Amino acid sequence: MELRVIEKTEEELRLEIAGEDHTFMNVLKGALLETDDVAAATYDVNPEQSGGQTDPILTVKTESGDPLDAVGTATEAINEKTTALADAVKAA
Amino acid sequence: MSDADFDVQYIERDDRSARVLIRGLTPAFANGIRRAMIADVPTFSIDTVRFVENSSVMFDEMIGLRLGLVPLTTPLDEFEVGDEVTLALDVEGPATAYSGDIETSEPMVEPADDNVPIIELKEGQRIELEADAVLDTGKEHAKHQGGVSVGYRHLQHVTVDGDRGEFDEDETNVLRGVIETEDGDIVPTAAFDHDLSEKYPGKELTVEDVPGAFVFHIETDGSLSVEELLLRAIDTIEERADELHTKVSV
Amino acid sequence: MSYKCSRCKRDVTLDEYGGVRCPYCGHRVLLKERGGDVKEVDVN
Numbered sequence: 001m002e003l004r005v006i007e008k009t010e011e012e013l014r015l016e017i018a019g020e021d022h023t024f025m026n027v028l029k030g031a032l033l034e035t036d037d038v039a040a041a042t043y044d045v046n047p048e049q050s051g052g053q054t055d056p057i058l059t060v061k062t063e064s065g066d067p068l069d070a071v072g073t074a075t076e077a078i079n080e081k082t083t084a085l086a087d088a089v090k091a092a
Numbered sequence: 093m094s095d096a097d098f099d100v101q102y103i104e105r106d107d108r109s110a111r112v113l114i115r116g117l118t119p120a121f122a123n124g125i126r127r128a129m130i131a132d133v134p135t136f137s138i139d140t141v142r143f144v145e146n147s148s149v150m151f152d153e154m155i156g157l158r159l160g161l162v163p164l165t166t167p168l169d170e171f172e173v174g175d176e177v178t179l180a181l182d183v184e185g186p187a188t189a190y191s192g193d194i195e196t197s198e199p200m201v202e203p204a205d206d207n208v209p210i211i212e213l214k215e216g217q218r219i220e221l222e223a224d225a226v227l228d229t230g231k232e233h234a235k236h237q238g239g240v241s242v243g244y245r246h247l248q249h250v251t252v253d254g255d256r257g258e259f260d261e262d263e264t265n266v267l268r269g270v271i272e273t274e275d276g277d278i279v280p281t282a283a284f285d286h287d288l289s290e291k292y293p294g295k296e297l298t299v300e301d302v303p304g305a306f307v308f309h310i311e312t313d314g315s316l317s318v319e320e321l322l323l324r325a326i327d328t329i330e331e332r333a334d335e336l337h338t339k340v341s342v
Numbered sequence: 343m344s345y346k347c348s349r350c351k352r353d354v355t356l357d358e359y360g361g362v363r364c365p366y367c368g369h370r371v372l373l374k375e376r377g378g379d380v381k382e383v384d385v386n
Contacts (some may be wrong), residue, residue: 023127030120075337082330092100160385
C-alpha cells in the first residue's frame with residue numbers, strides 16, 4: 001500500500017492508494033460516507049485519460065475539517081467493524 | 093458505523109462448505125469480504141517443479157500445471173506469504189500417480205485430497221520430481237485461491253398477506269437462497285423445492301430483502317476450513333485499514 | 343548425445359563418420375533420448 005497525495009486543500013483530498021482494488025476501496029468509501037463531516041467520498045480505479053492508470057484514486061471532500069482526519073476516522077471505524085465481526089464469527 | 097452489531101448464524105456447516113447468515117453488514121462490506129475470501133487469503137500451491145525423470149506421455153509443463161492445481165493444506169498461523177515448502181513425487185508405471193503419492197517435507201503442508209489423479213503411467217513409464225510450493229494469494233494466481241464458489245444472497249423475508257382467491261390458480265413462486273418466515277424461522281429454499289407455493293399453498297405472499305442480512309455460501313478447496321477462510325478474509329481488510337490508518341496519521 | 347534405434351531399440355552413439363545409421367541393425371531411424379539433467383519448470 002503506497003500512498004501518493006495528488007491534491008490536498010483544506011477540505012478536499014485526492015489520494016492514490018497503490019496496490020489496492022475494489023475489495024478495500026469500496027469498503028473505505030462506504031466507511032467514509034458514514035463518517036461525520038464528510039460531504040463526498042468516491043474512488044476511481046481507472047480515471048479518464050489516465051493512460052493506463054489502474055491504482056485507485058480516493059477523493060474525499062469534507063464539510064469541515066481535514067479530509068485526512070476523516071480517512072483516519074473511517075479506517076478506525078472499519079477496524080471496529082472487522083473486530084466485532086470476527087468476534088461474532090468466532091462465537092457462532 | 094459505530095453500530096457494530098453483528099449477528100452470525102451458521103445455516104449449514106461442514107468442514108469445507110457452509111452457509112452463513114450475517115446480519116448487520118453493509119453491501120460494501122459484504123462484497124469486500126467475498127472478494128477477500130477469493131483473492132486475498134493465501135494458500136500454498138506448487139510453483140516450481142524439478143523433473144528428474146518424466147517418461148510419461150505428457151510434457152513436464154503439463155504435469156507442472158496439474159501439480160499446481162492440487163490443493164495443499166495451509167496452516168496460516170505457521171507461515172507467511174512467500175514461504176516455501178518442498179514436496180516430491182516418485183511413481184513408476186503401470187500405475188496412476190495421485191495427489192496422495194506426493195510426499196511432503198513439512199507434514200503441516202500436504203495435499204488436501206489424496207485422490208486427485210495427476211497422470212496415468214503405463215508399463216515402463218516413470219515420473220520423479222521435486223517441487224516447491226509457495227504461499228501466495230489468489231490475486232497472484234488462481235491456483236492460490238482458497239475459496240472456490242464463494243458468494244452471497246440477501247436473506248429474504250416472506251410475509252403472508254392472506255388467502256389467494258378460491259378459484260385462482262396456484263402459481264409457482266420460485267425462489268433461491270434462504271428465507272426468513274414471519275415466525276423468524278430461517279429456512280433454506282431447498283427445503284420446499286425452491287417453490288414458495290409448496291410451503292404456502294393458496295396464500296398471497298410478499299417477499300422482500302432483509303436489509304443488511306446476507307447469506308454467504310462459502311466453499312473451500314480444502315486448504316483451509318470455512319471459518320478460517322472467513323476470519324482471514326476479515327483480517328485482510330482489517331490489516332489494510334490499519335495500514336492506511338498509520339500512514340495517514342503520520 | 344545418446345540415441346535409440348527405433349527398430350532394434352538398442353542405444354546408439356553417433357560418431358562423426360558413421361552417418362545416421364544404427365551400427366547393429368543398419369536402420370536409419372534413430373530416436374533422441376531425453377537427457378539426464380534435472381529440468382526446472384515454473385508453474386504458471
